[in-house]
Amino acid sequence: MSAPTSSIPTFDHDEIIQSHPVATLLIDKGGVVLFVNAAAEQLCNTGRGAMVGRVVDELIGMDRGYRQRMNDPATPALFAHRAEITLGGRRSAFVDMQLVPYGRSGHRILTLVPSQSDADLMGGAIGRSGRAAGAAASMLAHEIKNPLAGIKGAAQLLARKADASGERFTTLICAEVDRITTLIDQMEHFSRGQPIACGPINLYQPIHQAMETARARQFPGIGFVEDFDPSLPMVHGNHDALVQIFLNLITNGCEALGGRDDGILRIATAYRHGLSIDQDDGRGRIALPIEVSVSDNGPGVPADIRGDLFDPFVTTKREGRGLGLALVAKLARDMGGTAQHVRDGDWTRFRVHLPAATARKERAQ
Template sequence: MITPTSSIPMFDHDELIQSHPVATLLIDKGGVVLFVNAAAEQLCNVSRSAMVGRVVYDVIGMDRSYRQRMNDPETSALFAHRAEITIGGRNSIFVDMQMVPYGQSGHRILALLPSQSEAELLGGAIGRSGRAAGAAASMLAHEIKNPLAGIKGAAQLLARNADANGERFTTLICAEVDRITTLIDQMEHFSRGQPIHCTPINLYPPIHQAMETVRARQLAGISFGEDFDPSLPLVHGNHDAMVQILLNLVTNACEVLAGRDDATVRIATAYRHGLSIDKGDGRGRIALPIEVSVSDNGPGVPADIRGDLFDPFVTTKREGRGLGLALVAKLARDMGGTVQHMRDGDWTRFRVHLPAARGSAAKGQQQ
């Protein structure tokens, strides 16, 4: 019997790894670099001879938690999305980082794949120009809002002595000034790079403030329902940001329900055990047990924009600006949380998930 021979060629594994386009390093159980391929040399802009024999985080600057885990022989696997590392002693980039065990000696393979955002592909130029544009937008907003305040004040003075027809136009002027000011305020939120100040807060005062504001508009035909968990712990958040988030979500819900006979908006809170997220910043998974949801029984979001719903300037409204939900997402993110959209039967739900304040008991801190 003739044994068939394979036509598959034998590969030189060292050569294969060396030519692999993903930056790859072999490190021992103490984090010492044993091998690097050409892609790793190119990414780090450091020669192989200058990297081999050194501890990996002396070559590649990274968050303290990553250093600890790579120095721990018990940690054989690691994955981080958009982790920030420093290469060449000064250049900061974001990478998807993956470490897996190799062999029986505690060695590990570390792969670094640059995150493929446009800003990073352009070497950070977009990020720098974006920050410059943000600063210019803030300055421009300040210069616009000052004369707007004067215009509104003048219109209010004219209204005191105006007849009914004149009062109609001064009211229109004031309304348009308020509309433009609101638009500028929303745009300013996107131009501010610094995070908002967060402290332990009781979630219910901002909820009640937002609902009082909405009810004061006397929206006809809309009923509001509440389903609150009174025993939630304190939230790591910002009162004003929470008011803004809820105002935007509830206002959107009311607008899509206009004209419906059974229009209903529900506001609910809940404690979700086990809910967490890994933001890829080296802190591991962060618990987000606090949930605030706003639901409506309207027609829902069109399927073609659901994936871009929280991007600026995406809107279904004829005269909408597409900033409301983008602002909601930004504020939730600034507080360390997330916001999600889902269609649940006949209901459209927006769920904001937030971290509990440090030191708060699991339940029972809010009234």
């Protein structure tokens, strides 16, 4: 008589851990991070490459007692309810923290579960910040629309006398005025919670429009580098919102380089497997495989505001209003994506992760 064959399917355990909604880190006996899953990247607002190899308390600030026990190989397990931790240098959160042993080499698994009030940290949600940015934009909408109409009218008059090269710029001015006007109309609805109309978008159209607009400002001494993946699928998004996101990030990067003659602004796209978020809207976890990164080799963001970068009115610019990055985060969120900031060696990187249109279609079927 032969033994019964098991009907239990096999699973890819690495993929399960990577997709698990709980922030999970694997650390060695000295507290050095060996592995993080996507939820941990989202919670810490830091990419895997900037987390692995670092001591855990350099990434996650915590009470001295917890820190000592975390770095003590004689403490294999730790359980803490509603422990206060610090993320990104300044942002505080309360989590249920568990540390359990893994294997025989002294490795341990650390899990961090945000309390209900801090759950919006998962997935890069901006909650309060996004609402404040939307309200500010609504208040400014009327004052902005009037001069925009005048700018467009002047550009149309100039176009009648311009040669071919000049007509290119007047056409760009008119297109930008129309786009900004449409964006303002949308922003007036943000405070009332109305969603952005999204559909399949060729990602490179808004990227190139944003790059052309930024180049027209003639930032001296800056070299633009493109590192594009030509095989990316269509993204699920909104053209005007994407232009605004990329234009804000590119302009910020150029301004951060501050007239240096060796400045580099790099725009890259990539397909990332395994990254997903749960936005607590009943749809479950949504894959975000499309990544656009805007990087510069400037001095970077001051450490004391890195944790608040996506909050409104936070800025290092003397004449800045601090709404640009708050708007970037809100627009990304409203399209189902996320925006992140990391300091990677000599580079400041802003990453936007978005859902693919094909994945959204397959999910709906």
